[in-house]
Amino acid sequence: MMQEKSWRPWALLSPALTAVFFFLVVPTLFVIVYSFWLRAPTGQDIPAFQFGNYAKFFADMFYPSLLLRTIRVALEAVALSLLMGYIPAYFFAKTESRHKNMLIILILLPFWVSFIIRAMSWINILGDTGLINFILLKLHLISAPLSMLYNEGSVLMGLVQFLLPFMILNIYVSLEGIDKNLVPAAKSLGCTEWQAFKEVTLPLSLPGVSAGSLLVFVLAAGTYLPPMILGGPQNMMMANMVFKRVIGTLDWPFGSAISVILLGLIGLIVYAYNRYLGISQIFKSMQ
């Protein structure tokens, strides 16, 4: 009945579309255009069409190694959040506790806490005078504080702290969607508990696993804060370099080129995922 007025959805959409067009699409095109511009020695940006900024990126190993590190850290974040997230998600899906919803809300609660506070607090935990060293020293297990901060491990702690809820939710939604009769059926046909999990539950939860992995990879690849707060100069990632070039040295064209490369990496991953698995799964768990 409502479909007859075909102008109506467009009227409803127009504020959102206008905002996104002017403040997202057009500015992103600007970044792409700017990445071909020249930067004069005087600091001015000169309109041009040349690939100098990209050539500079790939001229030596410094910038490409930043790109490789970004990919590696993002993959590590995916692996870690799978390792830490699958079992809790399984627990939420299978528990018969009356407080199931409370438990799920509880694991999502840190999500509401400012990310910068959660990230910085790892300094309180991992630092030389932090919680872990304090306990280990008190127990005389070590004689000098362990150095656990400002390396890739501490960056990953902060990163996964932020990303784990995304992974847990995606896997949980997928596990919840599995027909409850399948596992008992498999067991009545002679499967052990473990076999039933391996042959039935695990394969059927893979859509959630892959959606969660994509989301975690994409968010991790674009990350800025954890390397800044919990990493050293050797842990810088692509986003940090964008900031450094644009705000630090005001080299807009080169900063734009790094942005485009980062965007390209993410676009490639999302495109491949969409091609083979379909993107709609990603947004399902967020609802």
Add this chain to the structure above:
Amino acid sequence: MLKIKGWSLIRFYTILVYIWMFAPIAVVIILSFNPQQFGTFPMEGFSFKWYGDLFHNRTIIMAFKNSMILGSLTAILTTAIGIPAAMAFIRYEFPGKNTLNTLLLAPIMIPEVVLGVSLLLFLRWLQQPKSFLLLLIGHCVLTLPYVLLVVQARLVSIKRSYEEASLTLGAGPFQTFKEVTLPLLTPAIMAGMLFSFSISFDDVTATLFWATAQSQTVPVKIFAMLRNNISPEINALGAVMIVLTISIPLLAGYLARRFSRRLE
């Protein structure tokens, strides 16, 4: 027997994950009461000293005010443009629907630094100085996808038949929206506003690009303070933020439940 053992292992593992998730939050709150100069272990004594300092720190109070205003305006604006868009996607069929929906959700996938650079470049091209308006626009772009997701999910669960009944009974589409859809949508609107407020309130990365010295927000202020050292004052500020940001959704959830009970 084996089954019980496996399940208790799963439960134990889950508890460990909870501890890991909550440890940083607990530690911030504990250390904020540390009277010493350096906010570290071991703790000697207990004091509200740093909270007192916090309330006398003018720049932090300013940042707090900025964050509150920015978050509230972002929540109102984003919800105002997000709800009609969600209505269009759930209640109508039109060409290019899926593509547009993906486009509007895209900012979730775009790294914040890229959003930060792009909007700033646009502003540079327009030859405008950074301003509060830039922050507001940026935060709306940042939070719009989340509002859309929340409101769309709710709309799907509201049966079309209510709206259709209202229309057959002679109400116009606007009246139907106002008197049928909107009240049913209230929880989603609350959730969407809350979501966008808290994302705006927490944002650091993009805000670092957009904020001016006058329009600093609390997280940006914390980020600047971290450059020097992790002081007990940061922990106190962190604790205040934790209590605030956790209590707001809990309070809203409680109010929404009471409100809906009264309606029935």
